[in-house]
Amino acid sequence: MxxxxxxxxxxxxxxxxxxxxxxxxxxxxxKGELNLEGLNSEVEVLFDEFGVPHIYAENEEDAYQALGYVHAQDRLFQLEMMRRVGTGSLAELLGPDLVEIDKFFRTLGVPNHAIESTSSWNNQPNSPWKSATEAYIKGVNQFIQEGKLPVEYTLLGATPREFTVNDVHGIMGYMSFTFAMGVKTDPLISKMARELAPEYLEVLSLQTLPTHHFIPNHYPDSLANEVSAENSLISMLGKLPVPALEGSNSWVIAGSKTKSGKVLFLNDTHIGFSSPSVWYEAHIEYPGYSYYGNHLAGMPFGLVGHSKNHSIGLTMFENDDQDFFEIKTNPTNPNSYLIGDVSYPFQSRIETIKVKGEADQTLEIRSTIHGPILNEVVPEIAALTSNPVASWWVYMQEPTKALEATYKLNHAKSMQDVAGAASLIHAPGLNIMYGDSSGNIAWWAAAKLPIRSEKVHSKIFADGSDNETLPKGWYPFTDNPQSVNPITGYVISANNQPDTMRNGILFPGYYYPGDRYQRIANTLETRNDWDTESIKSLQLETVNTTHPKNVKQLIQAVNMDEFEDFREVLERLGNWDGDHNLKDIEPTLYYKWLYHTLRLSMEDELGESAFSTYLETFLMIRSTENFLASEQNPWWDNTDTPEIESKSVIVSLAFAQSLEELNSQLGSNWKDWNWEKAIISEHPHPLGSQKPLDKIFNVKTEPLKANAEGINKLAFKLNGDGIYRVTSGPAMRIILDFEDVEKSVSVLPTGQSGNRFSKHYRDQSRMYVKGRYRSQLMNRNVILNNSGEPLILKPIETSKAK
Known part of the structure; x- marks a missing residue:
């Protein structure tokens, strides 16, 4: 023994x-020492208590080479996933289940556009952003060649290939796609327009309604001349191993409304939950430069960040930058199409998709002057028409200048520099938010906005055979929506509709109704002494004031005689303030009731798959209030029955079914239907869909105060199960007071590192759930007190000499 x-x-x-x-x-x-070839001087990297690297270099190129190395060692597998989506090569690493994703992005043109952008990049003269990018890429590749690769590669039996500037352009292409709502929404709206009477669309908010909240513009003359269901697309995109950018809030408050008399800056970008979360923070210092940035995997420059003199934030503009054209094939030659009476040949190219464990697959991509044909990769389009449908997307119209633009945003010395950098962004549409130590606040809608033909409805397939339907040109950037130092003392962007442009045009888009915007604006008006502590409660707020209005419409419609035993719960629901506290029962009942009301109203006309798609679009969010308020809404009638159902009948049926399901799900005592019992909060890893890897890589948290369109937006999809998985939320929460930039704060949803064996993999997850913050350090003495031994990166030549 x-x-x-x-x-x-x-x-x-x-x-x-x-x-x-x-x-x-x-x-x-x-910590310790590493030798990196190509460094000119020694670089010191201090990792603070949350794993944020503070990089101290003697020159710009060394700083960015060091950034590339440390970024890769913490986020290489995330970078791998991002670049493979953007270059259409997921199946090569993850197998045949991802072939359809590769086909979609290749057909849309994202990888091909990356190649075109890279060609343009290579033909450009040397520039600071070019040398900084190349240094960053050098650092990434040095880690790939010499560093400790993350465990995901071992599990997949793979090794990473060299990182290139083409991968950077592919990543930018994927990011741009996640902002493009058209391909996810326009096929559904076109289906409605073709199959249903006009009154069905009239009750929905295809365009912004007058009752929605608009972002006011303020054009300063001083800057005007200085800046130039299962088988569905959404189901398929659910397989993506990287998060989508969903929305965002940002507001900047002038010194006239703050306690310090200095600008107060806030930003929380709304992005799909993932492990790791999307942003990687890094602080870079070299002579003449100091910047704290939030980086996408594979991006050398922070898309969000601040120096000691200026701060840059982002939200989604939500402008409509993609149109679809139904093509008329030449009846005498199927290899050509007609525009008017003129015949043009379809362009065609063959691409090869490498598939792990299987033979390569070939893909033929056909296109017209409008763009690529999407029928074979978007099931909703194939189901709607047998005619070819082409995608015209602003992003594809010219090479991206994102690297130049983001470098200039990071290195800006003035508000004019930021406006000039914003003008370089043609797509995706971004709201650039700005504040500085001189007291300026600003917002610019950055995008090239097409001049559409009057014959084109921006959300319904256009006639591709009409030569007058293609866009006619571009509006000048100086006409774009913007607000610089407005008299209100604040600028706000919450993905809602900007007011009419300087030229009087109300530009169409996929804007949200403005609940978050109005809540922020109303709150900011209540005082003139805002500071970091007092503003936190607003950034963390989970109230939606539209939901109580919707509840009252439902209660007014329900047949009370049928539900006498539930009068008390209806009274309580009727007094709901729209908050989403975990012990509340109101959200649990409201979302279940709303789902069944919409399902019983719409599924008979749309079918199960299209209705499921509707629930994931901006259209549902901004149409629901008007939908419920309309007594003559044609959707109320169930077309599958001989009777004509009324609003009361549908709402009462939905309430009865909701009560039955909640009794089964949470028990017969409605006082126990707490919101926390219906919420699941998990940050999924690309390998976490496979058991038992989910237990290793996914980050599960305590229930969140999930809500729809609260300022602290923690989103989920309506469903019949009554269990709501939070799919997206603030990917950071930044608060910065220019009274003392070094005391700015933020938090990430999981942690700084994407390496499962790092102590920073999930060390912020509980802070995030509990609404706590940690410092964004820029003071070297404070950093030294909050870090361990440094990591010293040495030039190989210096090391040999010693």
């Missing part, structure tokens, strides 16, 4: 030693 015990003990020891060795071989290195 003694010998058996020794053997077992030895085996356990061997397993532990092997496990420790395995962890060591796949863990990031946060």
């Amino acid at each position: 003694k010998k058996i015990g020794i053997i077992i003990g030895s085996l356990i020891l061997l397993v532990l030693v092997g496990l420790l060795a395995f962890i060591y071989l796949h863990s990031p290195q946060y």
